Amino acid sequence: MMILTPTMTGIASPEPLQNAFKVKSAPHAGRSGSRPVNLTTALWHQWWQQPSKSDQRALYIHIPFCRKRCSFCNFFENGTNPERISRYVSRLCEQLRIAADTPFAQSQPFDTVYVGGGTPTDMQADEIAMLGAAISKFPLIKNAEVSLEGRLNGFDDDKWHSALDNGFNRFSFGVQSFDTHVRQAAGRFDDKDTLLSRLNELSQHPSASIVIDLIFGLPGQTLDIWQQDLQAVIDSGVHGVDLYQLIGLGGTRIDRASEKGKILGTDESEFQADSQTRAQMYAYGANLLESNQWQRLSSCHWRRDNRERSLYNSLAKSGIEILPFGAGAGGSIHGHGVMNARSLTDWHQAHSQPTDVIDGATPTKVPGMALSPNPSAELDAIFKRGLDGGTLQFSQLEASLLQQLQPLFHAWQTNGLAQLNNHALTLTLAGRFWNVNMQTGLFEFLAENKSVNDK
Ligand SMILES: C[S@@+](CC[C@H](N)C(=O)[O-])C[C@H]1O[C@@H](n2cnc3c(N)ncnc32)[C@H](O)[C@@H]1O
Ligand code: SF4
Incomplete structure (x- = not known):
């Protein structure tokens, strides 16, 4: 059975700008199949x-x-x-x-x-x-x-x-x-x-x-x-x-x-x-x-x-490659997320260690974390760019995925967050205000209804 909750769709209200969701969920939306x-x-x-x-x-x-x-x-x-x-x-x-x-x-x-x-x-x-x-x-x-x-x-x-x-x-x-x-x-x-x-x-x-x-x-x-x-x-x-x-x-x-x-x-x-x-x-x-x-x-x-x-x-x-430099910098290299640790002391320390390398100079590897490539990076970027920019073009999505998302898109339309036509979903002013909640809701919808997607 399909799962569709108010955290995904917002709620119906005569004033969606003020009331579609309770509060902005986070600075940015994200999901990651990375480890x-x-x-x-x-x-x-x-x-x-x-x-x-x-x-x-x-x-x-x-x-x-x-x-x-x-x-x-x-x-x-x-x-x-x-x-x-x-x-x-x-x-x-x-x-x-x-x-x-x-x-x-x-x-x-x-x-x-x-x-x-x-x-x-x-x-x-x-x-x-x-x-x-x-x-x-x-x-x-x-x-x-x-x-x-x-x-x-x-x-x-x-x-x-x-x-x-x-x-x-x-x-x-x-x-x-x-x-x-x-x-x-x-x-x-x-x-x-x-x-x-x-x-x-x-x-x-x-x-x-x-x-x-x-x-x-x-x-x-x-x-x-x-x-x-x-x-x-x-x-x-x-x-x-x-x-x-x-x-x-x-x-x-x-x-x-x-x-x-x-x-x-x-x-x-x-x-x-x-x-x-x-x-x-x-x-x-x-x-x-x-x-x-x-x-x-x-x-x-x-x-x-x-x-x-x-x-x-x-x-x-859009999820492009970003080479990060400095303590606390984040980015991505060859599809891997890279996050340098914030500690300045550890960052300096890393540079004073002797390196055991090899042919050709390489910048120092500093303390931090690396993640495997996100398998859905391309698709996530389409959703993020589209919802943040105000228009999600359907030509960018596969037909089966588009079909799966219809109930969510219709609920957004009913709740005053978006308008739908055959080619695109366009956010209203209320939708633009709540777009991070909508992105989070969309990722939640896809995660909760995974089996539908996989069949
Ligand atoms: C990393 S800060 C750097 C800004 C700069 N150092 C300054 O003093 O203005 C970048 C921006 O993040 C935004 N920011 C910081 N804390 C925020 C918060 N709690 N909510 C929303 N935006 C925030 C601010 O608008 C800020 O200009
Ligand atoms: S000066 Fe520092 S603490 Fe103040 S807004 Fe800029 S980054 Fe934040």
Whole structure:
């Protein structure tokens, strides 16, 4: 018998945007038929000698330092300290140069590079230059997207020019909220005017793409403040924006306060939007941006200008090969998931061990975890890309699978989350808000109804 539950379908409601599901289930959906593999030094070495089979690829480079622990975030790994960063970046660049020279790296070009964190903009100008130079040793496609993530505070002109002169062409800054009081409560540094004037300045650049992240649902952030946040996005001159719903991440200050029944609000307000209000916040943002001719590239990302492509994020969702570098970086090599451990001490230690290898240099194998290739990777990528992008084209699916999914798709339609025609499933605004729940629900549906699929 077929299993179809409300966690898969959502529930019927006159207001699906607010009520189709109770809360966003997780930051991302995922399923994996992968299991841990024992990545021996010999296998690691072999990987770097073999050509890649992936025709699109990326580099992900992790810079795990922050100056302050923000109230909402659990990406904080190590405090910013100039000597510590300098030692890390030198080692990282050495590894990148070794890796770039390998047959594996040279075998196919790279479309996009993402230097993420933590706070990569906490690197000094000369370190940003060194990293850019090391990245340029990889075979990059013409017009490759090379992103630097971070924050505006401390990102001075020296760093900006050093980044531009060394190949970076996209800058992703976490703003979270422009409201000075909400920012203070969240542990952010600058006030609204400082942010706006710096963003205006940087966005004047003739080709670099400036994008910012905003979060809705922060303590003290009323609907009114959110509306002002969105107006500020438009006034700032930036080329793209991500609107993220606050996810309750374990271990954050917000999370610890909420366990005690408290809200870390501002002096003005202890308000924190519930899931229904967040749905309204999302809808307000989507409508305002789209009525100002911003183009939606995914359920949470919009662009004002074609220079913004968001290549890394869209290709990462397509499951392309991503070579990870640095403590805490994750990616995939020859179809295997690879996750480097977060400990900086262990990461440094690995580089001081003598290597027992062999012909041809290989970057150091650092502590971490490797997973066997996900047998359904291609199909998962079709679902993720389709649901996140807002349209799932049926021509990409086998007829029997499409047939099997019909009850779920019809339930989504009945519940106001999607519209169906013969060729595609298109998400409504409510569906776009709940798309991670829908992806999770779809994977659950396939797992629960496996036998139907297998017959
Ligand atoms: C890894 S952080 C790096 C940002 C950068 N260090 C900064 O200070 O803005 C990337 C983005 O994740 C998002 N993020 C962090 N914690 C989040 C949470 N609990 N819920 C939703 N988004 C979150 C923020 O919007 C942030 O800009
Ligand atoms: S938002 Fe940025 S600076 Fe703040 S803790 Fe997260 S990664 Fe660090």
